Structures are given as C-alpha cells and as structure tokens.
Amino acid sequence: MNSDKNSMVAQTQTQTQSLAVVIGASGGLGAALQAQLERDGHHAQVLGLGRRTDPGIDFSQEASIASAAQAVAEVCAAANLELRLLIVATGFLHGASGQPERSWANLDVGYLEHVFKINTLGPGLVMKHFFPLLPKQGRCVAGFLSAKVGSIGDNALGGWYGYRASKAALNQLVKTASIELTRRNRQSICVALHPGTVSTALSEPFAKTGLNVRPAPEAARDLLAVLEALTPQDTGGLVDYLGQKLPF
Numbered sequence: 653m654n655s656d657k658n659s660m661v662a663q664t665q666t667q668t669q670s671l672a673v674v675i676g677a678s679g680g681l682g683a684a685l686q687a688q689l690e691r692d693g694h695h696a697q698v699l700g701l702g703r704r705t706d707p708g709i710d711f712s713q714e715a716s717i718a719s720a721a722q723a724v725a726e727v728c729a730a731a732n733l734e735l736r737l738l739i740v741a742t743g744f745l746h747g748a749s750g751q752p753e754r755s756w757a758n759l760d761v762g763y764l765e766h767v768f769k770i771n772t773l774g775p776g777l778v779m780k781h782f783f784p785l786l787p788k789q790g791r792c793v794a795g796f797l798s799a800k801v802g803s804i805g806d807n808a809l810g811g812w813y814g815y816r817a818s819k820a821a822l823n824q825l826v827k828t829a830s831i832e833l834t835r836r837n838r839q840s841i842c843v844a845l846h847p848g849t850v851s852t853a854l855s856e857p858f859a860k861t862g863l864n865v866r867p868a869p870e871a872a873r874d875l876l877a878v879l880e881a882l883t884p885q886d887t888g889g890l891v892d893y894l895g896q897k898l899p900f
C-alpha cells in the first residue's frame with residue numbers, strides 16, 4: 653500500500669506537460685496562432701519564436717535555428733516539458749527581394765533564392781534541429797504553413813513560379829520527414845497546411861475582391877481545430893483549414 657502510494661507520488665512528480673512552439677510568431681498567422689494557443693490553455697507553455705525574439709530564429713542563419721532548438725531543449729529539461737506541438741508559420745511571397753512572377757520572363761535568381769530560403773530551406777532546417785526534440789512516444793504534431801498554390805495537381809492558373817515551386821518543395825520535405833518521424837514515433841503527425849486566403853501583410857497586395865479573405869484569428873482557430881482532429885493516418889499530407897486533404 654505504502655509502496656503504491658510512493659510510486660504514485662513519483663509518477664506525479666515526473667509527469668511531463670506539453671509545450672507548443674510557434675516559429676514565425678511575428679507574422680499575421682503566427683501571432684494569431686500563438687494568441688489562440690495561449691487562450692486555449694491546452695499546453696502548459698506556449699513559446700513564440702521569430703527573428704526578433706530571444707532566442708531568435710533567422711532562416712538566413714542556420715546557427716540561429718540550432719541555438720533556438722538548444723534553448724527550447726533547455727526549457728523542456730528545466731520545466732519538465734515535452735514539445736508536443738510545433739507550428740512553422742514563416743513564409744515569403746513579396747518584399748524587398750522581389751515580387752511573384754506573372755511569366756517565365758520575370759524569373760529572377762535573387763527572388764528565387766530568397767523565396768526558396770524562406771519557404772523551403774528554413775522549414776527544412778527546422779526539421780533538422782527541432783524534430784529531435786519531439787517525444788518518441790505519444791501524440792506529437794508538426795504543422796508547416798504551406799499553400800494550395802503549391803499543389804501541382806491543383807495548378808490551373810499558372811504564374812507565381814517561385815512561390816508555387818518553393819511550397820511544392822516544402823510539401824515534399826514534409827512528406828519525406830513524416831515518414832522518418834513515423835519510424836521514430838508511430839503517434840507522430842507531420843503535415844503541410846493551407847490556411848485559405850488570410851488578411852496579413854503577405855496577402856495584402858493580392859487580396860482582390862471576390863476572394864474570401866478571412867481574418868487571421870479565424871484562420872488560426874480553424875487551423876488549430878484541424879491539427880487537433882488529425883490522426884497519425886493523416887501524416888505527410890497537405891490539409892486545408894477545413895480539414896480537407898488537398899492533392900500534391
């Protein structure tokens with residue numbers, strides 16, 4: 653009886669709680685996702701990371717991704733937390749490095765390098781440095797903000813060569829990593845997410861009338877509900893904000 657009681661005390665003391673990390677927390681969707689996670693209270697701690705946080709993550713510097721992962725590992729060890737939810741909400745479509753292309757005539761190496769660095773290589777390096785922190789047992793979820801325009805099967809309009817290609821390549825990284833992650837943890841889920849058209853700085857110049865442009869808090873609620881409902885059978889897919897599986 654006494655020993656049962658002692659083992660229960662030991663179990664309570666060693667029980668871990670969950671940590672959710674949002675990378676790209678300064679963005680329209682990232683900030684809304686972090687705020688919604690904090691409101692939900694499903695995770696003992698929610699950590700938002702970005703270029704201006706401490707530790708900071710800048711996809712131009714792999715060392716910053718490695719250091720941030722190390723810092724998260726230390727937070728987990730100190731507070732007995734496990735990284736159960738990882739959301740990568742970073743992305744680039746337009747800015748100082750250029751604009752999305754209407755034609756092959758507009759293809760520009762500088763823009764292409766930048767769009768691939770932010771939309772593909774950065775998330776890939778997040779896999780490299782953060783996936784080892786995901787628990788080897790029990791449900792854990794990694795969601796990468798992608799886009800329906802990255803779907804090759806769905807491409808009927810053309811244009812946006814670099815953005816489309818960088819997201820198609822991200823989807824392939826997600827699929828490939830999901831297979832490796834399942835070998836490590838059969839309860840793991842790793843997906844690419846399409847948030848719909850959402851009112852943020854990224855979509856602002858392109859949010860034409862006629863498009864269903866939704867506020868970021870609404871999109872964040874939908875995406876978190878989708879992530880919660882996913883099962884390990886869904887891993888590796890591209891899923892939209894309604895939970896519909898989209899073609900690659």
Ligand SMILES: NC(=O)c1ccc[n+]([C@@H]2O[C@H](COP(=O)([O-])OP(=O)(O)OC[C@H]3O[C@@H](n4cnc5c(N)ncnc54)[C@H](OP(=O)(O)O)[C@@H]3O)[C@@H](O)[C@H]2O)c1
Pocket residue numbers: 675676677678679680681682702703704709710711712741742743744770774797798799800846847848849850851852853854855
């Ligand atoms: N909004 C839409 O309609 C829509 C539609 C489909 C898919 N998506 C996807 O959803 C995701 C989030 O988009 P959003 O609309 O929230 O865009 P956003 O408001 O422009 O946010 C972009 C995020 O990416 C970060 N970022 C940019 N360059 C970076 C770098 N070098 N290193 C690290 N982080 C960097 C930004 O950080 P800083 O604040 O430091 O610049 C910011 O946190 C993207 O993957 C986007 O492609 C959005």
